[in-house]
Structure formats: structure tokens, C-alpha cells
Ligand code: SAH
């Protein structure tokens with residue numbers, strides 16, 4: 197398209213740059229090693245005249261031990277430690293806000309070097325000594341689901357792999373959850389859910405790269421069974437995620453008719469319910485009985501009738517599935533009300549009778565604005581310091 201004017205070219209380039217994560221080179225020229233895959237790390241080492249096994253050593257220190265200071269890498273001799281420190285850093289997002297709820301849910305607002313910020317939430321398991329870290333995949337979201345606060349924020353940009361892994365690593369820092377020199381393994385931060393801000397399947401390359409780093413057996417080593425990716429239903433990318441990552445899948449369903457889902461989850465106009473459920477049936481974990489989670493926000497008088505529950509059961513028939521019923525968390529200006537406890541119970545009973553686990557997710561961290569996207573908006577309004 198050589199007949200594009202200069203102005204048009206600049207506009208297109210500016211738009212592409214808007215949604216792309218920046219490459220991190222510090223003002224002093226040092227580069228961040230976090231977020232590089234093993235091959236890229238080996239290339240960095242080759243460029244400074246070091247052998248490939250150095251990449252392996254670094255990988256271990258960065259992702260297994262969680263060490264950020266080259267001077268603490270005891271398998272690397274002092275001169276090389278210094279050489280590395282002159283050229284590289286092992287970065288983390290900056291903690292802007294760190295809020296602990298009465299129920300132990302902990303919410304971080306993390307800022308990156310270009311001042312963009314996202315939320316990361318740690319949700320401890322009530323019964324056991326473990327919990328889930330909820331990671332964001334984008335700054336904002338393009339999809340504008342009607343009930344979602346993140347949907348009211350314009351998409352600023354995708355997160356890079358470094359920023360996605362970085363949220364998990366920074367959360368581990370906060371809990372001192374890196375293996376001790378004696379080799380104890382972390383327990384509290386035991387699972388990852390990609391359910392924070394953004395649509396992970398609209399930033400697939402970076403999300404996939406980050407998850408491959410997290411799953412690598414010589415580093416953080418979380419198994420794919422401990423990772424759940426939540427999508428509003430980007431059907432073509434579900435097949436790819438299934439084949440390449442094989443993590444657990446959660447579907448933000450929220451409605452059982454196209455008419456209503458078109459309104460609540462506008463992406464449904466592109467990928468309607470029938471296509472979405474077919475993609476779930478094709479998803480690899482569905483064939484080996486790892487259950488797919490269907491998320492369903494209970495909105496009073498909108499999607500919470502007993503007829504809706506029966507239709508839901510019909511839709512997912514034959515799929516190994518569980519249904520998470522999520523009480524709507526209202527935010528200032530939201531158009532909906534949470535369902536009544538009676539409606540919730542009746543809905544759950546129908547789903548349960550059909551043989552599906554249907555836990556009602558008690559709202560967590562209400563006192564710390566834990567509904568997705570709320571903390572960031574509060575920060576922008578200057579309400580949270
Ligand atoms: N974009 C992806 C992942 C992030 S949103 C997706 O839509 O699946 C993840 C979940 O946040 C949604 O499924 C929804 O269940 C939840 N959520 C968003 N707004 C909410 C609100 N106001 N109250 C309760 N849950 C909400």
C-alpha cells in the first residue's frame with residue numbers, strides 16, 4: 197500500500213504501538229531479562245560472548261530461586277556477575293498499592309515502567325494452605341461487557357510476557373514464596389488464574405509465552421493443571437490455546453440465549469453460544485475429563501431465573517463441567533443488581549441436580565474494591581493513594 201500518505205502511515209504505526217507492550221531497555225541501556233524464553237536468553241549470552249549453559253544457570257536463579265541480584269548467584273563467578281549486572285536487570289513491576297482484605301484476599305496495583313498499571317489479586321483457599329494468583333493480561337479491555345468495570349476502561353495496551361510473569365513473581369516476592377536454599381517449595385501461591393483485567397485470548401502471544409515460562413520444569417514449574425485461562429469466548433483462539441498450552445479453561449458464559457448474551461458479552465455477536473460450546477467440546481481437557489468451568493454472573497431479574505438454569509444445563513450437557521455462580525459485585529454507575537440469595541440458591545440447586553458442581557462464589561475482598569478493574573479506576577480518580 198505505497199499510496200498511503202505519510203500521515204496515514206504514522207497513524208497506523210501509532211495505533212499499533214498503542215496496543216503493543218514496550219521492549220524494556222532502561223535509560224542506562226541495561227535490558228530486563230525477565231520475560232525472555234530460554235532461546236532468547238541463550239542469544240543474549242552469546243551476544244556477550246558467553247556459553248549457552250550460562251542461560252541455563254541464569255534461568256534457574258531467575259525463575260527457580262527468584263533471585264534479582266546477580267551478586268547472589270553463587271554458581272557464577274564474580275567477574276561474570278559484574279559483567280551481567282552492567283548489562284542486565286531482573287525486573288519486577290512496582291507495587292503502587294498493596295491492600296489486604298479482612299478475608300485475607302490481597303490486591304496489588306502494579307505499575308510498569310511506562311506508568312501503566314494493572315491489578316493482581318491473591319485469593320487464598322479457605323480450607324488449605326494454598327491459593328490462587330489472579331493475573332491481568334491487558335491494561336483495560338476492548339470488549340465492554342456490560343457488567344464489568346474493566347470494560348469501561350479503554351484498552352491502553354497489551355501486557356508483555358515479562359509483565360504477565362512479573363505479576364506472579366512480584367506476588368511471590370510479597371509472600372517470600374521462593375524456594376529456600378534448602379529446597380523447600382512454595383505452597384501459598386499454588387495456582388494461577390488468568391481472570392484479571394483484559395481478555396487473555398486477545399493477547400495470546402504474550403500470554404502463551406508467559407505461561408510457557410511459568411510451566412517450565414526448571415523454573416517456576418507450575419503444571420498446566422494449576423493454570424486456568426478465562427475467556428469471554430474468542431472461539432478461534434480457544435483451539436490454539438488448547439493445542440499449545442493445554443491449561444484449564446474457564447468460559448465467561450453469563451447468559452444462555454444469544455439475545456441476552458449479545459447484550460451482556462458483546463463478543464457473542466461474533467462468536468455465538470452454539471459455536472462457543474462446540475469449541476468447548478473440542479477443547480483437549482474436555483476429552484480427558486478435566487472439567488471446563490463456566491462462569492455465570494448472577495444478575496437480578498436478568499439471567500437468574502429457573503428457566504435460565506434449566507437451559508444452562510441443556511447447553512452444557514455431556515461436557516465435563518462445573519458452573520461457578522458469581523454474585524454480581526456492583527460498582528458505581530453499574531446497571532445491574534446482584535441476585536437475591538433465594539434466586540441464587542434455586543439456580544444452584546437445578547444445576548446441581550443435573551450433576552454439575554455449582555459452587556456459589558462468595559464475594560471476596562469487597563472491602564478492598566476487589567471487583568476486577570475497580571482499584572485502577574480509583575487510582576485514576578485520585579481516590580486511592
Ligand atoms: N476477559 C476474560 C477474563 C477476565 S474477566 C473473561 O471475560 O473471561 C473475568 C471475570 O471477572 C468475568 O468472568 C466475570 O466473572 C468477572 N467479573 C467482571 N466484572 C464483575 C463484577 N462486577 N462482579 C463480579 N464478577 C465480575
Ligand code: SF4
Pocket residue numbers: 337338339340341344345346347348392393394395428448
Ligand atoms: Fe473484558 Fe472480561 Fe471484562 Fe468482558 S468480562 S470487559 S472480556 S475483562
